[in-house]
Amino acid sequence: MAKIIAICGKICCGKTYYANQIKEKENAVILSCDELTKDLFDNDLGEKHDEMALRIWNYFKRKSVELVNTGCTVILDWGFWSLENRRSLTEFCHSQNVHCEWHYIDVNDQTWNKNIEERNCRVLNGEGGSDYYLDEGLIGKLLSMWETPSKDEIDVWYTLERK
Numbered sequence: 001m002a003k004i005i006a007i008c009g010k011i012c013c014g015k016t017y018y019a020n021q022i023k024e025k026e027n028a029v030i031l032s033c034d035e036l037t038k039d040l041f042d043n044d045l046g047e048k049h050d051e052m053a054l055r056i057w058n059y060f061k062r063k064s065v066e067l068v069n070t071g072c073t074v075i076l077d078w079g080f081w082s083l084e085n086r087r088s089l090t091e092f093c094h095s096q097n098v099h100c101e102w103h104y105i106d107v108n109d110q111t112w113n114k115n116i117e118e119r120n121c122r123v124l125n126g127e128g129g130s131d132y133y134l135d136e137g138l139i140g141k142l143l144s145m146w147e148t149p150s151k152d153e154i155d156v157w158y159t160l161e162r163k
Contacts, residue, residue, distance in 0.1 A: 002068045004098055006089055008080040008153075009105030010146045012115045012134065014160045018105055019077040028073035031060045035077075038129065061089065065096045082147050103156040104149055111161055 005022065009015045019030050033056050037049075057078065064074040080086045086102070093100035107115070116139070122128045134142075151157065 001099065002071050002073045004064050004068060004089075004093055004100045005073065005075045005103055006080055006086075006100055007075065007077050007103050007105065008086065008149055009107070010081065010112075011079065011139075011142050012119055013105045013107040013112060014115060015077050015079060015105055018103070018158060018160070019075045022103075023075060026073045026075070028075050029067060030075045030077050031064060032077040033057060033060070034131075061092055065093075065098050068098050081142075081145050083149070083153075086149065086153055101156065102149075102154045103158060104154040105158050105160055107160045 005026065005028065007015045007019055009018075016032065016034075019032075022028065023030055033053055036056055037052065060076065060078075064076060067074045076089075078085075080089065090100055090102075116134050119128070119131050120133055123131050123133045
């Protein structure tokens with residue numbers, strides 16, 4: 001049965017990597033806000049970023065329901081950083097009679113810092129794709145918005161740990 005798979009995790013935890021892994025297994029389509037903003041705006045939205053992200057999220061929510069209703073599983077690679085974001089999607093899916101399965105990417109600090117280092121190197125080498133450089137100020141800002149989910153919110157708790 002087609003469903004929405006919502007991937008939750010802080011920035012640079014491996015959400016896109018994980019989404020691509022389950023894409024093949026689930027024969028699904030990935031909808032990524034980061035990918036769209038890179039392709040349309042080259043990640044250069046400035047003060048309009050939050051407004052545009054909200055518009056994209058709303059559009060993708062509607063499209064994901066359309067796709068699920070045609071029999072296609074959809075992976076939302078968005079992060080869902082706040083409890084409010086997670087509740088909003090859950091309520092929306094419920095109102096549309098669409099099953100939403102929550103996946104959380106749990107990453108330890110060592111792995112997370114290594115991911116950030118590798119991401120920044122790719123960006124500096126022009127190989128970052130939809131990624132943008134994460135400096136300490138931006139990381140701090142993004143972490144201030146992050147709310148770790150509780151176990152009862154999540155259907156699949158995936159722990160990413162690199163050696």
